[in-house]
Amino acid sequence: MRNNKENVNDYPKFAVVGHPNKGKSSIVSSLALDDSVQIGDTPGTTQIKRGFPLKVDGKIIYELFDTPGFQRARRVLAWLNEQDAVSADKRSDVVREFVATHRHDDKFRDEIELLEPILDGAGIIYVVDASKPYGPEYEVEMEILRWCGQPSMAILNLIGDEDYRDQWKSALGHYFRMVRTFNPIEATFRDHMDLLESMAQLKEEWTKEIKVAITILDELHQQKVEQTIDAIVDNMIKTLSLVYKQEIKGEKATSKEEEDAKQGYRQQIMEYEKAQEKAIEFIWNHRSIEKIENVLVLDEVGLFSKESASIFGLSQNELILTGASAGAITGAGVDLMLAGHTLFIASLVGGVVGGVGAMFGFNNLYSLEILGQNLGKRELSIGPMKNLNFPYILLGRALYHASVIAKRSHALRESIKLEDEEFYTEQIINTEMRKKLEKVHIQLRKGEGPSNELLDEYKKVISRSFLGLLRE
Ligand SMILES: Nc1nc2c(ncn2[C@@H]2O[C@H](COP(=O)(O)OP(=O)(O)OP(=O)(O)O)[C@@H](O)[C@H]2O)c(=O)[nH]1
Ligand SMILES: [Mg+2]
Structure with a gap:
């Protein structure tokens, strides 16, 4: 039953996903204005998914899910492909089935953690470190995300000094409608608002709410x-x-x-x-x-x-x-x-x-x-x-x-x-x-x-x- 008393279900949600150690938690932390998010140099810092709602005056304006990185993407994709061929609109059901079937399988713990918020309706923010060269191994992850059928965008994070953004852009362009650069460590308030403008374009139903969120955050900043x-x-x-x-x-x-x-x-x-x-x-x-x-x-x-x-x-x-x-x-x-x-x-x-x-x-x-x-x-x-x-x-x-x-x-x-x-x-x-x-x-x-x-x-x-x- 819908709860119309509070905005329990209606605010935009985003799952921040990707390879381990690419700055997913850092992005969650900066966009949720929350310094309690766990961040660390060793891959596997985030073990379980966790939602970080951004609240203003007690009202949630959006929520970001921090998730563990993909560990066994190849095997997940193999499982999905083994299922009887399904039309694109049914593919998310197959992903759902994967999660239901493997819920207690420790091997896929990380994948299940990261897929769950997406299957619950969160938009996808796929994070890569564009200071490292692109490699086809990421395609498996992106393919799985495509199976989920949720609105999605990619964020290029530059952790190191090199810049392989051009390579990444041509590859990511095949999987994501939107690719943006965002540095969670150096991001200014303006960068944050600009990224929200992009996020607002992801899903029609969210556009208005994210625009409102931008106005609220502007006022809050003031x-x-x-x-x-x-x-x-x-x-x-x-x-x-x-x-x-x-x-x-x-x-x-x-x-x-x-x-x-x-x-x-x-x-x-x-x-x-x-x-x-x-x-x-x-x-x-x-x-x-x-x-x-x-x-x-x-x-x-x-x-x-x-x-x-x-x-x-x-x-x-x-x-x-x-x-x-x-x-x-x-x-x-x-x-x-x-x-x-x-x-x-x-x-x-x-x-x-x-x-x-x-x-x-x-x-x-x-x-x-x-x-x-x-x-x-x-x-x-x-x-x-x-x-x-x-x-x-x-x-x-x-x-x-x-x-x-x-x-x-x-x-x-x-x-x-x-x-x-x-x-x-x-x-x-x-x-x-x-x-x-x-x-x-x-x-x-x-x-x-x-x-x-x-x-x-x-x-x-x-x-x-x-x-x-x-x-x-
Ligand atoms: N210099 C710099 N360091 C960054 C940036 N983003 C992340 N880092 C660092 O990279 C490391 C990994 O960041 P996390 O945000 O924990 O990465 P994650 O993807 O959540 O990692 P897991 O939870 O292990 O999958 C940390 O030491 C961060 O401080 C960035 O934009 N610039
Ligand atoms: Mg993390």
Whole structure:
């Protein structure tokens, strides 16, 4: 009986099939935006079929079946050919009979797994590695697929550096109406949508639904971008306005208490950043990313070296100007601020240079105060951060992380490296953009909340920068 309450049966389904180790699972992973699909270098990674539905707002828009590769294609085809000659429209029944007859035969386990979703109505996506030469052994597989009588297309995946696509195209053209190149590792959002356009042509009944899916995915992508910007802006505000308080026992803070408070402050900033990254990974459906060094240690000398006096093109002169307009730095403070690159790192590295921070006026960077003298309870208060470069460091890290995540194919299993010095020195925020951002930073440094109007402008600037990075 049809279930018309949910779209249980009606969404398009595709079985991704082919020889072992040709990138079938990688294609499923990238098209289903699902990083839980098992991918591996050894043939036979996928042992059983599994459906990966792509859900948007709880509704399935299409489903991809990951399947094991053909193992005994020749014997299957021999069996099919041994049956009494049947007309083309009955051939899928013969395949069905093959599956029924051999269901418990371990020899054909892989073939049965891969044929089942097709016999249940899935369209066929046949995957080949076109960086290897074509060979007639693939014809047996394609012939079996032809017996299934389902709409089908071939995908040329280039796993290695060679390119035998022309050979493959002439051969595949005999078996498939459509042959497309798709690289699951490097595929961009656009490539994904283009492939869907092709898939929409496979079966008339699915055309409309896949076109709708494309629209839904476009909107979803837009939504993800907006959510990402929100996450970044929220974190900027939270971090830049952070005031960390810690109770002290005596009249004055001991150096240990001061160190603890600084440590607590740093820790909080790092935790905020980690939470932001998690939130952004979640937005983009990356659930199990491994990251190499991801903590806001700010101890990479290269990042703040004198050679790169600017971050985001912030020249020393501009730094002074920004400082003056911020009203935060005066007189001797300017020198202090310019030394800030190294000083800031020094103060964050802790241990070794704990004293250096104090010597050069740690207070000027963090504003370390003792509060509540009269209440019998004394607190050390650190923040908001006064260092003028800090917002740009924070923003640079956030934009870099977010753009890597947003562009990342779900088929990629490599861990990501988040330390890319090059990135920070790039002009991803120009002077005009920076002026707008600075209006908000100034207020946050003063411990004030920015107006909605300023905040809107702030979001727009960050959004422009992020969209630029996505296009790169
Ligand atoms: N560089 C590169 N590597 C790829 C590409 N597609 C797949 N691979 C790699 O090729 C190997 C096999 O990929 P899978 O997606 O597991 O292949 P499969 O066809 O599902 O393999 P089985 O399940 O064993 O049949 C993995 O190491 C992938 O990372 C690609 O387009 N480029
Ligand atoms: Mg696989």
